[in-house]
Amino acid sequence: DSGVTQTPKHLITAxxxxxxxxxxxxxxxxxVYWYQQSLDQGLQFLIQYYNGEERAKGNILERFSAQQFPDxxxxxxxxxxxxxxxxxxxxxxxxxxxxxxxxxxxxxxxxVL
Amino acid sequence: xxxxxxxxxxxxxxxxxxxxxCTYQTSGFNGLFWYQQHAGEAPTFLSYNVLDGLEEKGRFxxxxxxxxxxxxxxxxxxQMKDSASYLCAVHTYNQGGKLIxxxxxxxxVKP
Numbered sequence: 001d002s003g004v005t006q007t008p009k010h011l012i013t014a015x016x017x018x019x020x021x022x023x024x025x026x027x028x029x030x031x032v033y034w035y036q037q038s039l040d041q042g043l044q045f046l047i048q049y050y051n052g053e054e055r056a057k058g059n060i061l062e063r064f065s066a067q068q069f070p071d072x073x074x075x076x077x078x079x080x081x082x083x084x085x086x087x088x089x090x091x092x093x094x095x096x097x098x099x100x101x102x103x104x105x106x107x108x109x110x111x112v113l
Numbered sequence: 114x115x116x117x118x119x120x121x122x123x124x125x126x127x128x129x130x131x132x133x134x135c136t137y138q139t140s141g142f143n144g145l146f147w148y149q150q151h152a153g154e155a156p157t158f159l160s161y162n163v164l165d166g167l168e169e170k171g172r173f174x175x176x177x178x179x180x181x182x183x184x185x186x187x188x189x190x191x192q193m194k195d196s197a198s199y200l201c202a203v204h205t206y207n208q209g210g211k212l213i214x215x216x217x218x219x220x221x222v223k224p
Contacts, residue, residue: 043202104156106154
């Protein structure tokens with residue numbers, strides 16, 4: 001158990017819908033990262049927040065957005081869902097948000113039908 | 114651009130030693146991580162190399178050559194539970210904590 005929690009574990013929804021994934025970092029960690037893992041793409045970095053501010057951005061679609069709240073938990077919002085958005089979404093956290101080790105949560109498996 | 118290459122699959126025998134290679138081409142290289150991931154589970158941290166050389170941690174060791182853009186993960190005394198995917202990930206300067214992952218190497222340990 002890494003100490004990072006994610007909810008829900010599984011999510012099944014239809015195309016065109018919107019969902020919100022939630023992540024709570026390890027105690028003391030200020031930085032949160034979101035990654036997407038699909039069968040054909042491997043683990044892809046989406047976005048990083050550090051102490052409430054966006055720190056780095058990957059190839060995150062415009063239909064996706066995220067934020068980190070004052071209590072440091074983070075939410076990833078996915079809208080206008082497409083079949084290709086079906087994937088495992090992982091949240092990770094680290095202390096400082098630079099070269100320190102990232103600890104991953106158990107992931108949310110999103111299935112878009 | 115940035116490119117990370119790992120073999121897709123490897124097979125080894127219980128009790129043996131296996132070496133998983135990773136080559137990378139990135140600008141602003143700042144360090145390399147290895148993670149282990151069992152199917153459907155979260156990646157778990159194994160090692161981090163920023164300087165050239167070997168880092169040893171129990172049955173697992175990791176090596177880095179910055180000049181050659183090359184790293185390997187060495188697993189000794191293989192156990193069945195080591196069957197998993199091994200992910201190489203590169204960190205670069207000026208991109209916060211962003212990690213660029215390779216596709217992963219699926220290791221099967223046979224009895």
